[in-house]
Amino acid sequence: MSSVNQIYIAVLGAGGVGRHFLSQLSVLSHKFPNISLVLISRSTKSLRASHRTTPLSLETWEKDLNESTSPALTVTQTLKFLGELPDKRVLVDNTSSQDVADSYPAFLKQGISVVTPNKKAFSSTMDLWTSIQESSYRPYAPYLSYGLMYHESSVGAGLPIISTLTDLIATGDTVRRIEGVFSGTLSYLFNNFAPADGSAKGGTWSDEVRKAKEAGFTEPDPRDDLNGVDVARKLVILARMVGVPVEGTGSFPVQSLIPAELERVGSAEAFMERLGEFDKRMDEVRNEAVREGKVVRFVGRVDVEAKALKVGLEKLDKAHPIAGLEGSDNIVSFYTERYVDNPLVVRGAGAGGAVTAMGVTADLIKVIQRVS
């Protein structure tokens, strides 16, 4: 494990995304035998490889982790553990922890590359964003030993959103406008509540939310989808990449679909029980769109020139690409100087363990290719 060509990988989080990632890593390790998995840590347990002996098994990690008696590692412990290993280390953060996100600059400055779907690092304060930019490797930056930072799955899961925007910018294009549907849950809800083909009207709003919850398409508490914050976080990430220094999700209009009366209701169950009382409001929104020959969708927009972000309900022509979405698909359209008549559009599943892990694994491959 001490060969200079070894790449040491620590994985935080072993739930939906983490499990899929480790399965993809197992496939990858046949192509890159220099990969050494040295740490898996989840909420209650952790598993560490003994330094300079053998890496963790990608075949039996789940059983080994379950049998482990070591508690989860703190961020400080993780940093110390990786810091003691020789060069070429990667932290794969499959959590959504703000604590871990806050520590990226510390990892990067130690030359540890970071790969993550965790939105928090890029959508919290501008200070953290700036600190991450300054701590990650750039050509001809003062500190050439800094780690690489990749986060494809922080927007649209495995869809090529971040990489495409990165390429547009790096090759000198000017992005004028970004628009899209950034939440698989809200896509699913509106595609069913107000189908574009007019074949069916869709049920009441509370029925659709209930069906989506039962099908596993929402967070355990659907208010975590309906408040629009997840979409706002993704917009902040894209906006900052194109140079709009937005301070956070609180600094632009984000429409919440939670009735104000239900914001303080205690449990998710109590919320679901009372949601039907407010169906009339969403019905009016739907009917108004129908009267105009349109459909209602939950859209996020970045207007780069005006430095303006916006998240909320919009009425769209039925021929609009957003109106024609299906299932829980995301769609992102980049309007640029080069893609001027029609945008560059990426569309497909934007949530789920396998596709989110795919973005993480693809990022890891890029790190391996660059540090090998």
Place this chain on the structure above:
Amino acid sequence: MSSVNQIYIAVLGAGGVGRHFLSQLSVLSHKFPNISLVLISRSTKSLRASHRTTPLSLETWEKDLNESTSPALTVTQTLKFLGELPDKRVLVDNTSSQDVADSYPAFLKQGISVVTPNKKAFSSTMDLWTSIQESSYRPYAPYLSYGLMYHESSVGAGLPIISTLTDLIATGDTVRRIEGVFSGTLSYLFNNFAPADGSAKGGTWSDEVRKAKEAGFTEPDPRDDLNGVDVARKLVILARMVGVPVEGTGSFPVQSLIPAELERVGSAEAFMERLGEFDKRMDEVRNEAVREGKVVRFVGRVDVEAKALKVGLEKLDKAHPIAGLEGSDNIVSFYTERYVDNPLVVRGAGAGGAVTAMGVTADLIKVIQRVS
């Protein structure tokens, strides 16, 4: 120019794509001051940097090339010239030359990376394809000094098609089916000839071809678009990437839109003059689709399991994503094990100098990041 960190770049072709690429390279050189442009060669002239002195100017290259009295370099001369430079060399082939494509293995084996939009290298014989694969760098291959090979713009110009397919495969997804519209010219022709919104019927076929030709959307001889070979080449590239060893564009059904009677007509002008005689055929195709409530489009398909490729006219539902294309957009849908309900879709301008050059420049950045 002899620093170990220098990256020497030779550019073949200085027409539509080449000119845009050199303009993007100029922007890039501010971020990567270790880039040295050492050769530009076009059909009749070439410009070389003196070894170990100063690189060519990215500001005045066009004037300098026009004033040059050196003839174009042969492939052998180009290989010798780059071979004499120290490590870290990139050949950027912006031509569509089969000769140059045939020589990629020789460049790669000398450790020279190749970046290109040239379809010929990847859609000619399987022998050339195999030779390029075996000559380009792979981790743990026997020859670690081989060059890197990137060709994003060989399909869909700057759209992230090749990189997305590469990521899907590398992360362990199984691609089942690829379908799309792969020709900007044929997209434009059919979007106008048979609009999906039914608002206008479109003109006669020969009128639409004439309009497209006058607007600069076709090759000088429109038969080079109408024969379907360009689409077939792109399908061959994608099919081989997913492991379908198709021998070439002649080994699967490719529908030509050139009336058999006009195949041997001498000039493009004579062809255009007589095309109207055959409008009735395309009119019947359009009417048949209309009767079925559909629209006609020129589609390419790869069925991975059946190892079957197909290029030609298809009747599609008006709600199909292909039917809703606009302008000269390309669209590519990947149906995979992970993107199973709905495909991963990429859409946008698939032709034009600036967007084609963008794919080349983005590839070059990846090479620079990996060899730096």
